[in-house]
Amino acid sequence: AQKITQTQPGMFVQEKEAVTLDCTYDTSDQSYGLFWYKQPSSGEMIFLIYQGSYDEQNATEGRYSLNFQKARKSTNLVISASQLGDSAMYFCAMREGQSGGSNYKLTFGKGTLLTVNP
C-alpha cells in the first residue's frame, strides 16, 4: 500500500486565487513528520513547510499553510494568493518515527503539477 497518496495529478488556478493540494498518508506510528516540497521545471527540490504529528496547530509559512486533519490522516497544502512562479510540481512526504529513535528516510508521494494561469 502506498504510504503517501496525492490524488490530483494536475491542478489549475487563476493568479491571485487560493488553491488546495491534497495529501493523505498511511502510518501506524504515533510520532511522524509531514513535509511539502516544491519542484520547479529546473528540477531542484525546495522545502516549503513542515507539520509534526503532535503539533496542535496547523503549520503556516508565509503564503503556505497546512490543513492537518490527523484523524483523517490528511495534510493538505493551501497556497494563498497564487503567483505565476508557483507553477511547479508539489510533493508531500512523510518521516515516520521509531519509538524515540531516528528514521532517516523520507517517503514521497507522486506529486501534483500546479499550473497558475494569468
Place this chain on the structure above:
Amino acid sequence: DGGITQSPKYLFRKEGQNVTLSCEQNLNHDAMYWYRQDPGQGLRLIYYSQIVNDFQKGDIAEGYSVSREKKESFPLTVTSAQKNPTAFYLCASSIGARGHSPLHFGNGTRLTVT
C-alpha cells in the same frame, strides 16, 4: 553560500559502463541521501548515510553503490547491473533525522544511458 552541489547536470553514457555522480555539501550536515526520480513518479530512496564510513541501502539499492569517506562528499556509482539507469538523480542532506529536520536537495543530475 552553503548548499549541495551535484555535478554534472547532464550525463550521457553507453550501456554497460559504470558512471559516478558527484555530490558535495558544505552545510556541515551529518546525513546524506541519494534519491531517484522517474517521469511522473515521486522520489525513491537509493542509499543514505548517517555518518562518515557508514551507509545503508534504501528501497532501490540494487545496481548502485556509494561511499562516504568524507563528511562533505557522498558519490553514487550507477553500475552496469542497474537495469534501467536512465533517470533524474537527486542528492540531499540533513542535520539529523529527528522531527522536523528537512532534507536539503541539490539541483540534480539527469543521467541518460543508451
